[in-house]
Amino acid sequence: MFGSGLALALFAGWYGFPRILYRSETQPLQFSHAVHAGEKAGMACGDCHVLDAAGRFHGIPGTAKCAECHSAPLGDSKEEKMLVDDYVTPSKELPWRVYSRQPDNAYFPHAAHVALAKIPCAECHGPYGQSEAPRVYEVNRITGYSRDIWGPNISGIASHPWEGMKMDRCVTCHATHGRRDGCIDCHK
Amino acid sequence: MPTHLTRRDILKLVGGSAVGFFFTPVPWKLLDDTSIWTQNWSKIPPLPRGERTTRYSACTLCPGGCAVRAQLVGPMPYSLRGVSGHPVSRGFLCAVGLAGHHMAFHPLRLASPVRVDGAGDEAKVVPISADAAMRMAAAKIREGNGSVALLDCQPGRAVSAYYEDLARMIENGLYVTAASREDSTLQALRSMIGEESAPLGFDFENTSMILSFGAPLLDGWGSPGRLERLLKGKPDRSVRFVQVEHRQSRTALQADLWVPVNPGGERALALSIAHVLLMERPGRRTSATTIADMASYKETVARYTPEAARAESGIEPALVRQVAEELSIAPASIVLSGPDAGGGPMERDTEYAVAGLNLLLGNVGKKGGVVFLHEMPGTAGRSHVVRDIRDVPDHSLNLLIIDPASSGYAVPWKSLERKLCPGTGMVVSLAATMDEIAAHADIVVPAPAPYESLQDVPTQTGASAATFGLSTPLLPADKRSVDPASFVAGVIRLAGFPLPVPQCDDLLKERGRMIHAERRGTIYQPADGSTVRVAELAQFDELWTKLAGAGVWVDDPKEQHEPAEASLGASMLQSRGGPRRADPGLLLIPYGYKRAVSGAAISPILSKLSQESALRPGAGTVALHPVTAALSGVVDAECVLLDTTNGTMKLAVRIDRSVRPGVAEAVAGPIGRHGADIMDLCDVREDGTWRMTNANVRKA
Structure with missing residues (x-):
């Protein structure tokens, strides 16, 4: 019976717990990075995800950016019609769910990492630029943050560099590159 | 095989589960998530999301x-x-x-116009409409008893000129500014040289020596960045900077020489410097200006030998002669006075005594001295000598309308109250937040908060060239707030003076058109740091587009000339006999930091930086010299009662060796959100100053 209890707890903890902890949500639009960044549109990441002259990241682009090309539907897909009718025409922002959103008290400067350290986007965000559609957004019911912050593996063990965006990842990477930082470098 | 579960089996199952539980991520993940959850309580405002x-x-x-x-x-x-x-x-x-x-x-942000019925603790705040507020104010104008004044603490704006014109339309209408004016020396010089419409500035960038009487040059004076960049933290600076001040302020600490004058002794010191320049070192610095009242001025300063002035100024004669000597050999110099943000203005005769040194030294109309500026386009002939609230006779105002713009300096309620007709005088405060003055007003009308409306940024005090810029909105307009210019125009129209109600944008565009028509100066654009000459802009719209992008117009410098004639205000200097202070005992001296004298003017979230920092002692403390504290029988951090004839306040003692013995220094500003202000304890004298008040400290 001891073994059964042990097995039951391990099964519940490793298999059942993540399914209870995370709630799945869909993105407002099935946006294809592959279409935009691939040969069809041939756009670079920076065409929409603007880094200004000083390397500062300006966030997920607003609907105005989409409207530059999609002021009228390009094609007859349902998603295209939804983009134009529901967001571009009424100038309404898309309520994207951001996989990499950090707590407000954590300050992450893209300028220092992208412009200065020359770290490629995929190093932290993964091969997201090749996706056909946004992944299901899994939100932690307790914290309200994306599962991407902890990483897909409930054990917290990452199998790729872009898995997990917790503070230990920042600290480990900084230590690897010989950076010594104080609390207020990231926590304002 | 047994089919029934025994108690032992259940215990084993539970035991196995408990052991297994600790080999799952559940406890560790729940601990981590719970700690993050505490950062996301609903009362903690999240940052908005978007581009x-x-x-x-x-x-x-x-x-x-x-x-x-x-x-x-x-x-x-x-x-x-x-x-x-x-x-x-x-x-x-x-x-x-x-x-x-x-x-x-801001939590003290006003949501609607209100009328205050009653006074003190029994006062009742009644929401009213903006139209009702206008009608009540207009009724006061129609009564015709006493004067009507518009108080503008940021003169020089486009709306200021409009207010001035409105005040002229009304019989007994007055346009006044606050008593604490950074340009007090320039005001005095305009009167002395008889050119009231002459825009003047200080050529700090080309001067060799600055002698400042109390002006907080390194604590927010004028355009703060200008003097910070020129003087602060530069041991190899080419400018000799001497600060005359009764307390060891932050400016005094950073000066090359601090002259610790007695409180109220600045006039005697200025006149004793004049004595040395005129009587002991005549001809070292010559001025082409003919001084009309030189004979009577000499008669006055003859009494102020450094030795004779020592009792009043507290400064050793050798130091007076040293400063005078430095001034006389400096190729170019500037002498100025200025108010303290909390302590208020100096006496008018002190301002004249200080300003007159510039004429004696030939500083006016010279590079590196007091320079003439071109007229701001559209203001030609308009007098720059604007009376301040000190010049309004006591008990003469039936209506006082206060514009929401702040000077950053304290305005004690007592200094306004004494100007009102007893029992009938009404105060209408246009304010974004319920500040210390609005709290005393009869009617309070909510004004737009900063960055909610388009406003102009006029030439800063002491600038060596006229400037004009726009503060463009960053926030959507709050529909509950009322445009101050429209409100004032509405009041005056209801009082029987038909006039069109302007839009603030129109006033600003008019000034922009004047600048474009003059075709002088350059426009700097902050977005790319570029500059363009106004003359190169063919259309007004091009200029306006650049200004609307927060560009700033900077005028060309003007050719300088010394004024042909001037007066040194000798008659004013003769009027005072001896030292201002005669009473022995403890002296309460308020002081403050520009922009931080009102709790309603500071973001509450800034408390760590601006209200609790040891670098800027907060309101609620009184600083005493160790000897003063010992004589009063109080110790550091003890709660004491500070008494003046105006009341008593409970404060914490801070022992500070830099404080003069016999003096209690207290910083202006409310204690807490609704607390009392040290200004309430200060005497506002007949000359409109509140620098010194007799006080007593005792154990609480």
Whole structure:
């Protein structure tokens, strides 16, 4: 019976717990990075995800950016019609769910990492630029943050560099590159 | 095989589960998530989400007009900072300005016009409409008893000229400014040289020596970035900077020489310096200006030998002669006085005594001295000598309307109250937040908060060239607030003076058109740091587009000439006999930090930076010299009662060796959100000053 209890707890903890902890949500639009960044549109990441002259990241682009090309539907897909009718025409922002959103008290400067350290986007965000559609957004019911912050593996063990965006990842990477930082470098 | 579960089996199952539980991520993940959950309680406001953009504007929290680079998420600004390379602010933005975008969300923000019935603790606040507020104010004008005054603490704006014109339309109408004016020396010089419409400035960049009587040059004076960049933290600076001040202020600490004058002894010191220049070192510095009242001036300063003035000024004669000698050999110099942000203005005769030194030294109309500026386009012939509230006779105002713009300096309620007709005088305060003056007003009308409306940024005090910029909105307009110019125009129209009600934008565009018509100067654009000559802009719309992008127009310098004739205000200097202070005992001296003298003017979130910092002692403390404290029988950090004839206040003692014995220094500003202000304890004298008040400290 001891073994059964042990097995039951391990099964519940490793298999059942993540399914209870995370709630799945869909993105407002099935946006294809592959279409935009691939040969069809041939756009670079920076065409929409603007880094200004000083390397500062300006966030997920607003609907105005989409409207530059999609002021009228390009094609007859349902998603295209939804983009134009529901967001571009009424100038309404898309309520994207951001996989990499950090707590407000954590300050992450893209300028220092992208412009200065020359770290490629995929190093932290993964091969997201090749996706056909946004992944299901899994939100932690307790914290309200994306599962991407902890990483897909409930054990917290990452199998790729872009898995997990917790503070230990920042600290480990900084230590690897010989950076010594104080609390207020990231926590304002 | 047994089919029934025994008690032992259940215990084993539970035991196995318990052991297994600790080999799952459940306890560790729940611990981590719970700690993050505590950061996301519903009462903690989250940052808005959306695209991040950068826009430019200018701070209007004080007349400094520092340029601002704002970062926004969607429509919401979340970060302000200075603009490096800006010709006016030179990248500077003070701690209060850094949080200027918080002010629209201040807990003391007014939501609707209110009428205050009764006084003191029994006062009742009744919401009224803006129209009702206008009608009540208009009725006061129609009564015809006493005068009507418009108080403008940021003169020089386009709306200021409009107020001035409105005040002229009304019989007994007055346009007045606050008593604490940074340009007091320039005001005095305008009167002395008889050119009231002459715009004047200080050529700090080309001067060799600055002698400042109390002006907080390194604590927010004028355009703060200008003097910070010129004087602060530069041991190899080419300018000799001497600060005359009764307390060891932050400016005094950073001066090359601090002259610790007795409180109220500045006039005697200025006259004793004049004595040395005229009587002991005549001809070292010559001026081409003919002084009309030189004979009577000499008669006055003859009495102020450094030895004779020592009792009043407290300064050793050798030091007086040293400063005078330095002034006389400096190729170019500037002598100025200025108010303290909390302690208020100096006496008018002191301002004249200080300003007159510039004429004696031939500083006026010279490079590196007091320089003439071109007229701001559209203001030709308009007098720059504007009376301040001190010049209004006591008990003469039936209606006082207060514009919401702040000078950054304290305005004690007592200094306004004594000007009102007893029992009938009405105060209408246009304010974004319920500040210390609004709390005493009869009617309070909510005004737009900073960054909610388009406003102009006029020439900063002492600038060596006229400037004009715009503070463009970063926040959507609050529909509950009322445009101050429209409100004042509405009141005057209801009082029977038909006039069109202007839009603030129209007033600003008119000034822009005048600048374009003059075709002088350059426009700097903060977005790319470029400059363009106005003469190269064919259409007004091109100029307006650049100004609307938070560009700033900087006028060309003017050719300088010394004034042909001037007066040194000898008759005013003769009027005072001996030292101002005669009473022995403890003296309460209030002081303050520009922009931080009112709790309603600071973002509450800035408390760590601006209200609790040991670098800036907060309101609620009184600083005493150890000897004074010992004589009063109090110790450091003890709670004491500070008594004056105006009341008693409980304060914490701070022992400070830099405080003069016999003096109690207290910083202006409310204690807590609704606490009392040290200004309430201060005497406002007949001359409109409140620098010194007799006081007593006792154990609480």
